[in-house]
Amino acid sequence: xxxxxxVQFDKKGRVxxxxxxxxCLMVKEGTRExxxxxxxxxxxxxxxxxxxxxxxxxxxxxxxxxxEMLVETARQLADVLDGVPLLITFRVKEEGGIRKYxxxxxxxxxxxxxxxxxxxxxxxxxxxDQAYVDEIREACAPHGAKLILSYHNWxxxxxxxxxxxxxxxxxxxxxxxxxxxxxxxxxxxxxxVMQTAVKVRKEGIAGGPMIFCGMSHSTLLTRVMGGDxxxxxxxxxxxxxxxxxxxxxxxxxxxxEVFHI
Numbered sequence: 264x265x266x267x268x269x270v271q272f273d274k275k276g277r278v279x280x281x282x283x284x285x286x287c288l289m290v291k292e293g294t295r296e297x298x299x300x301x302x303x304x305x306x307x308x309x310x311x312x313x314x315x316x317x318x319x320x321x322x323x324x325x326x327x328x329x330x331e332m333l334v335e336t337a338r339q340l341a342d343v344l345d346g347v348p349l350l351i352t353f354r355v356k357e358e359g360g361i362r363k364y365x366x367x368x369x370x371x372x373x374x375x376x377x378x379x380x381x382x383x384x385x386x387x388x389x390x391x392d393q394a395y396v397d398e399i400r401e402a403c404a405p406h407g408a409k410l411i412l413s414y415h416n417w418x419x420x421x422x423x424x425x426x427x428x429x430x431x432x433x434x435x436x437x438x439x440x441x442x443x444x445x446x447x448x449x450x451x452x453x454x455x456v457m458q459t460a461v462k463v464r465k466e467g468i469a470g471g472p473m474i475f476c477g478m479s480h481s482t483l484l485t486r487v488m489g490g491d492x493x494x495x496x497x498x499x500x501x502x503x504x505x506x507x508x509x510x511x512x513x514x515x516x517x518x519x520e521v522f523h524i
Contacts, residue, residue, distance in 0.1 A: 266464050266493050270471035272409055272439070274348040274383045277311055279409075279440075280472035284490025285311035287350065287498050288512060291361075293321040295336045302343040304501060308512050312496060313344055314386070317353040317372055318360040325368045330375045341381040350384035350411075351376050358388050358415045359508070370398060377402040386411040386442065389433050400437050411474070412438035420445040420452035420477065426459045430469050440495075442474035447482040456485045457492040464493035472496075478508045486510055487518045 268280035277285060288310040292298045298320070305313060320336070322329055341349060353369045354360035376382050377399075387399055389412040400410055412433040420426075426443055433441035447453040460475035462468070472495040477485040486497045499512040 265490055266461070268464065268469070268471050268473070268495070269467065272472060274312075274409075275346050277348060279495055283311075284494065285496035286512065286515075287312040287314050287496050289314045289316065289498060289500055289509065290340075291316045291319045293319055295332070295339070298336055299339055299343055302340055306343065306345070306347070308501060310347060310499075312348045312350055312384075314350040314352055314498065315340060316361075317351055317369075317376070318355075318362060318364065323362075323364060323368070323372070325365070325371065330372060333372055334375055334379055337376050337379050337381055341379075348383040349381060350386060351382050352386040354386075355388055358390075358413075359417075366395065370395060373399060374402045377406060377408055380406045382406070382408050384409050384411055384440070386413055388412070389414045389429065389436065389438075389441075393436060396436050409439040410437060411440045411442050412436055413442035413444065413474075416445045417478070418446055420447050420455050420482075423455060423459045423462070426455075427463060427468060430463055430473070434469060440472050440474060441469055444474075444476050444478060445482075446478045447485075448479070450481055450484070453477055453482045453484050456482060457488065460493045480505075483510065483518070486515060487522060487524060491524070 271278050271280035288305045290298055290301045292301045353373050356363035385408055403410055414429045429443055430441045456475055456477050475494050489497050498509045499515055500509045501512055503511050505511055505514050
């Protein structure tokens with residue numbers, strides 16, 4: 264039986280940090296039509312959570328038109344998801360975003376989406392300045408949205424002490440959920456991800472839900488067995504790609520069947 268977190272979040276009937284390990288499928292498209300079509304395809308795989316990447320949306324400009332377009336797309340997207348929790352991410356270029364956008368534009372568009380009351384989770388980079396994080400948290404509060412503060416390392420898995428400090432930093436900056444995505448080059452590094460996750464949960468370093476996951480084929484184990492090592496949800500795609508930054512949901516499900524998970 265998996266170790267649950269002390270603090271849990273009920274989002275539309277799904278208890279994050281509880282007894283279940285959830286799947287998060289992603290929507291990464293540009294136009295409203297392609298966003299909604301991608302969401303319809305994603306829904307065929309019965310996701311527990313859907314991430315909408317705002318940095319892919321076009322047009323993305325610091326204008327009233329772009330904001331109104333984004334808000335209306337959020338409303339139509341929520342209709343397609345039909346009760347599935349929605350996570351939004353406006354990823355910065357330096358941490359995997361598709362394009363580089365000014366800070367104020369990102370802040371404006373994220374807050375506009377939050378104000379719709381349709382957003383359940385928001386992912387912001389842990390390296391964001393404190394004022395940016397505070398504004399997002401302030402926008403979240405009236406709507407009950409939860410803040411994820413994320414750290415990415417595209418080269419390696421840092422030592423356990425470093426990972427734990429990142430978790431603490433995320434919590435100190437205001438995260439409801441700390442997220443650490445690292446890249447393992449060996450199976451030893453993959454095990455480090457899982458061992459650290461277990462330690463963070465058992466020692467109460469993070470009292471609520473958390474996301475510990477690895478990128479690259481070596482860290483596939485952290486996704487397949489994530490629920491058994493204190494991770495609370497995993498990011499997946501429907502692209503058919505295997506062993507990349509995110510795993511294909513079909514391949515992932517086949518592996519879980521093999522391991523009887």
